[in-house]
Amino acid sequence: xxxxxxxxxxxxxAGLTTEDExxxxxxxxxxxxxxxxxxxxxxxxxxxxxxxxxxxxxxxEMLVSPHQAESRRWTGWLSWRPLTAAAAGIVFGMFCTSxxxxxxxxxxxxxxxxxxxxxxxxxxxxxxGAPIEAGxxxxxxxxIVGEQEGVRPANGGKMLRFLSADYEGKSNASPSRTAxxxxxxDLRPYRREFADGGAVAxxxxxxxxxxxxxDRSYFEFLQIHAxxxxxxxxxxxxxRTEVNNSSLALTRSAGVELDRDPATWxxxxxxxxxxxxxxxxxxxIGLKQMPKTNQSxxxxxxxxxxxxxxxxxxxxxP
Amino acid sequence: xxxxxxxxxHDQFLRLYAEHEVALHTFVRSLLPTRQEASxxxxxxxxxxxxxxxxAEEFRPWAFGVARNVARMHLRRRMRDRHVFDDELVNxxxxxxxxxxxxxxxxxxxxxxxxxxLPQSQKELVLAAYTKGTRMDDLATRRGxxxxxxxxxxxxxxxxxxxxxxxxxxQEETA
Numbered sequence: 044x045x046x047x048x049x050x051x052x053x054x055x056x057a058g059l060t061t062e063d064e065x066x067x068x069x070x071x072x073x074x075x076x077x078x079x080x081x082x083x084x085x086x087x088x089x090x091x092x093x094x095x096x097x098x099x100x101x102x103x104e105m106l107v108s109p110h111q112a113e114s115r116r117w118t119g120w121l122s123w124r125p126l127t128a129a130a131a132g133i134v135f136g137m138f139c140t141s142x143x144x145x146x147x148x149x150x151x152x153x154x155x156x157x158x159x160x161x162x163x164x165x166x167x168x169x170x171x172g173a174p175i176e177a178g179x180x181x182x183x184x185x186x187i188v189g190e191q192e193g194v195r196p197a198n199g200g201k202m203l204r205f206l207s208a209d210y211e212g213k214s215n216a217s218p219s220r221t222a223x224x225x226x227x228x229d230l231r232p233y234r235r236e237f238a239d240g241g242a243v244a245x246x247x248x249x250x251x252x253x254x255x256x257x258d259r260s261y262f263e264f265l266q267i268h269a270x271x272x273x274x275x276x277x278x279x280x281x282x283r284t285e286v287n288n289s290s291l292a293l294t295r296s297a298g299v300e301l302d303r304d305p306a307t308w309x310x311x312x313x314x315x316x317x318x319x320x321x322x323x324x325x326x327x328i329g330l331k332q333m334p335k336t337n338q339s340x341x342x343x344x345x346x347x348x349x350x351x352x353x354x355x356x357x358x359x360x361p
Numbered sequence: 362x363x364x365x366x367x368x369x370x371h372d373q374f375l376r377l378y379a380e381h382e383v384a385l386h387t388f389v390r391s392l393l394p395t396r397q398e399a400s401x402x403x404x405x406x407x408x409x410x411x412x413x414x415x416x417a418e419e420f421r422p423w424a425f426g427v428a429r430n431v432a433r434m435h436l437r438r439r440m441r442d443r444h445v446f447d448d449e450l451v452n453x454x455x456x457x458x459x460x461x462x463x464x465x466x467x468x469x470x471x472x473x474x475x476x477x478x479l480p481q482s483q484k485e486l487v488l489a490a491y492t493k494g495t496r497m498d499d500l501a502t503r504r505g506x507x508x509x510x511x512x513x514x515x516x517x518x519x520x521x522x523x524x525x526x527x528x529x530x531x532q533e534e535t536a
Contacts (some may be wrong), residue, residue, distance in 0.1 A: 069447070079454065081456070083465075084465075086387060093493075
C-alpha cells in the first residue's frame with residue numbers, strides 16, 4: 044500500500060482523519076518502527092512549534108498592549124504554569140524571547156537601571172571564563188574596538204568584539220562553539236525593590252556581525268542566573284553545572300539567528316522574575332555557531348554593544 | 362492541593378520540573394490525539410507530580426511514569442473513540458518516546474535554525490497556526506484560502522521543517 048505517512052500523521056495530529064484512517068495509523072504504529080519514529084518526530088515538532096508560537100504571541104501582546112499583556116502573559120506554551128504556581132506556591136519567573144527593543148512598561152511603575160554598558164570606558168573584560176567577583180566583565184577572549192570593517196558601534200564609539208570560544212586556562216580541551224561574556228551584578232543594594240517577589244530583571248543586548256560564510260549560522264542568546272552568596276563559591280571553582288543546578292532561578296532566551304547585514308544590530312531581551320532571596324545575578328551574553336564542527340567555533344567579527352539590565356516592578360501572580 | 366508550601370522542596374521541585382518540562386510535554390503529546398488534550402493532561406500531570414514529589418532521586422523516570430499513567434487514565438475515559446490509541450500502542454509509544462528523548466532534544470535545537478531559514482511569510486503562517494486560541498478555519502479565511510488548501514500548505518511547511526532538521530543534524534554528524 045502506498046500510504047503517504049507524512050500526510051496521514053499530520054492529518055491525525057490535526058484531528059482530520061476518519062475512523063478508518065486512525066485505525067490504519069494505529070495498526071501501522073504497532074507493526075512498523077519507521078512509522079513510530081516518524082510519528083514521534085512530528086509530535087516533537089508539534090510541541091516545539093507550539094512553544095515558539097507561545098513565546099512570540101506573548102511578545103506581540105506585550106508590545107501592543109502592556110496593560111492587557113500583564114494579566115495575560117502566562118499564556119501559550121507556559122499555559123499550565125499558573126496552575127502549578129497556584130497549586131504548589133511556586134512562582135515561575137521565566138519569560139525570555141527576542142524583541143525589537145528593550146521594553147519597560149510604563150504600567151510597571153518605577154524601573155531602575157542597574158547596568159548600562161556601551162564599553163566606552165573601563166577595563167577590557169577578563170578572559171578567565173565565568174566571573175568570580177561582581178562588577179567586572181569576564182568570559183572568553185574578547186577585545187574592545189571602535190568601528191571595524193563596516194560595523195559601527197550601536198551606541199557611542201566602542202563595542203566589544205568576540206575573538207574565540209575559549210578562555211584563559213580553560214581545562215576542557217574539547218572544541219566549543221559558544222563564545223560568551225559574563226557579569227555578576229550585586230543586587231543586595233536593591234533588595235528593598237524585589238524582596239517581596241514582585242519584581243523582574245530585564246536584560247537586553249545588541250549584537251552584530253561582519254559578513255560570515257554561507258555555511259555558518261550564529262545564534263545570539265542571553266542567560267540570567269539568580270544566585271545567593273553561597274553559590275558564588277561554586278563559580279570560583281568553575282563548577283558550571285553546579286551553578287546551573289543550584290541557581291535560585293535560571294532563565295535562558297531562545298536563540299536568535301544573526302542576520303548577514305553589518306548595518307543592523309539585532310537586539311535580544313530576556314526577563315526573569317526575581318526570587319526574593321537573590322543576592323546576585325549572573326548574566327551571560329553569548330553567540331553559538333551552527334552547525335557543530337570538530338573544531339572550536341570561529342568568531343571573525345562578531346560584536347556586542349548596548350547592554351542594559353533593569354529592575355522593574357511587576358505584580359505577583361495570583 | 363492541600364500540601365503546605367515547603368520552600369526547599371518547592372525549589373527542588375521547580376528546578377527538576379523546569380529541567381524536564383519540555384520532554385514531559387512532548388512525551389504526553391505523543392500519547393494523545395490533540396494538543397488541547399495534551400495541555401489538559403499536562404495540568405493533571407503537574408499536580409500529580411507535586412503531590413507525589415518526595416525526592417530528587419530518579420526524578421526523570423518517576424515523572425515519565427506518572428505522566429504515562431495520567432495519560433492512560435485520560436485515554437481510558439475515551440476508549441470508545443476509534444481515534445484514540447489502545448493501551449498496547451500507548452505503552453509502545455511511551456517506551457520509544459523515552460528512548461528517543463535525546464534525539465528529540467537535538468531536533469528541537471536544530472528546529473531553531475530551520476525556522477529562521479523559512480521564508481518570512483511561511484514562518485509567520487506556521488507560528489500563527491500554533492498560537493493558542495487560533496482557529497484554523499478563521500486563519501484560512503483571513504488568508505483567502507479554503508481550510509483544506511490551508512492545511513495542505515501547513516503540512517508542506519511542517520514536512521519541510523522536518524526535512525531541514527534531519528539535514529541539519531546529519532551535517533553536524535558528518536562535520
